[in-house]
Amino acid sequence: MRRASSLLLTFALSWLALPASGNQPAASCDKPVYLTFDTGHMGVADLVADVLRRQQVRVTFFAADERTQVGDGSLGRHWAAWWRARAAEGHEFASHTLDHVYWRADVPGDAPRFRVRPSAGAQQGRDLVWGAAAYCAQIDAAAARLREYTGRAPLPLYRAPGGKTSPALLAAARQCGYQHVGWAAAGFLGDELPSDKYSNARLLQGALRDIRAGDVLLAHLGIWSRQDPWAPAVLEPLITGLKQRGFCFRTLREHPDYRDWIAQREAKGK
Numbered sequence: 198m199r200r201a202s203s204l205l206l207t208f209a210l211s212w213l214a215l216p217a218s219g220n221q222p223a224a225s226c227d228k229p230v231y232l233t234f235d236t237g238h239m240g241v242a243d244l245v246a247d248v249l250r251r252q253q254v255r256v257t258f259f260a261a262d263e264r265t266q267v268g269d270g271s272l273g274r275h276w277a278a279w280w281r282a283r284a285a286e287g288h289e290f291a292s293h294t295l296d297h298v299y300w301r302a303d304v305p306g307d308a309p310r311f312r313v314r315p316s317a318g319a320q321q322g323r324d325l326v327w328g329a330a331a332y333c334a335q336i337d338a339a340a341a342r343l344r345e346y347t348g349r350a351p352l353p354l355y356r357a358p359g360g361k362t363s364p365a366l367l368a369a370a371r372q373c374g375y376q377h378v379g380w381a382a383a384g385f386l387g388d389e390l391p392s393d394k395y396s397n398a399r400l401l402q403g404a405l406r407d408i409r410a411g412d413v414l415l416a417h418l419g420i421w422s423r424q425d426p427w428a429p430a431v432l433e434p435l436i437t438g439l440k441q442r443g444f445c446f447r448t449l450r451e452h453p454d455y456r457d458w459i460a461q462r463e464a465k466g467k
Contacts (some may be wrong), residue, residue, distance in 0.1 A: 229324075229446070230410065231257065234260070235356065236261050237263060237265060239429040240265075240267070244428060245286070246279075248429050255447075257288070259290075259293040261292075261296065261339055264317060286348075290352065292336045292337075292351065292356075293355065294339055298313050298335050299361055300312075304374060308328060308329070311365070311366055311369075325457060333369065344385070353458065354375060355376075376458050377401045380412075383412055386429075388417050397430045401434055406437065412455060416428060418434070
C-alpha cells in the first residue's frame with residue numbers, strides 16, 4: 198500500500214511538471230501581459246526558448262521567413278524542429294507575412310491596392326503594387342508553414358512588419374480571416390534600438406517602470422543591427438521583475454480583444 202501511494206505521488210508530481218498545452222484553462226490572472234516575439238536572425242532563438250521554459254512563460258510567436266545567422270530562413274526546414282518544440286511547450290503562433298512584407302502606402306483606385314516592399318524572399322527590396330488577394334496570400338503562406346511545422350493551426354491573427362498598416366489594409370486582412378495585432382507603447386521593448394543610446398539596463402528599467410496590465414509586449418528572435426543583444430540579457434530579468442510586481446503572462450488566445458475573434462474563426466474552421 199505504501200509503495201502504491203509512493204508511485205501515485207511520483208506520477209502526480211510528474212504530471213504537474215509537464216508543460217501546459219494551449220487548450221488547458223489558464224489559472225486566475227488579475228494583471229496579465231502578453232509577450233510576443235517576431236522572427237529575426239534567430240541567433241538567440243534557443244536562448245529565448247530556454248528562458249521561457251525555465252520561467253514557465255508561454256508567448257505568441259509571429260513568424261516570417263527572414264534571413265538567419267544559421268541555416269535557411271526562419272521558416273525554412275532548418276528551423277522546423279525548433280517550431281515543433283515550441284508548439285509542444287504550449288506556445289501560440291501567428292503570421293508575420295512570409296516574406297516580411299512592409300506596407301508602404303495605399304494606391305488610389307476602386308479596388309484596394311497597396312504599395313509594399315518585402316524584406317525577404319525572391320522580391321526582397323523591390324517596391325511592388327499588390328491587390329488584397331496577393332497580400333492575403335502572403336499572410337496565408339506564413340500561417341501554412343507554421344501549421345506544417347507545428348502540427349496545429351496558428352491563430353487567425355497577424356502582425357504587419359514594423360506595425361505599418363492602413364485602414365484599407367486592415368480591412369483586407371480581416372476579409373481573408375486575419376485580425377491585426379500591434380503592441381502597447383510601453384510594450385515596445387526596444388531590442389531594435391541602437392545599443393550605444395539604449396543600453397540593456399536602460400531598456401529593462403523603462404519596461405519595468407512603464408508596463409501595465411493588458412499590454413501586448415514586442416521583442417524579436419534576434420536583431421541584426423543591435424550590437425549588444427537584448428535577448429536573453431534583458432528577457433529573464435524582465436520576466437522575473439514583472440512577476441515580482443504581480444504580473445502574469447498569457448498568450449494572445451486569452452487576450453480580450455482577440456479571443457472572441459479567434460473562437461469565431463476556429464469554429465468556422467479558419
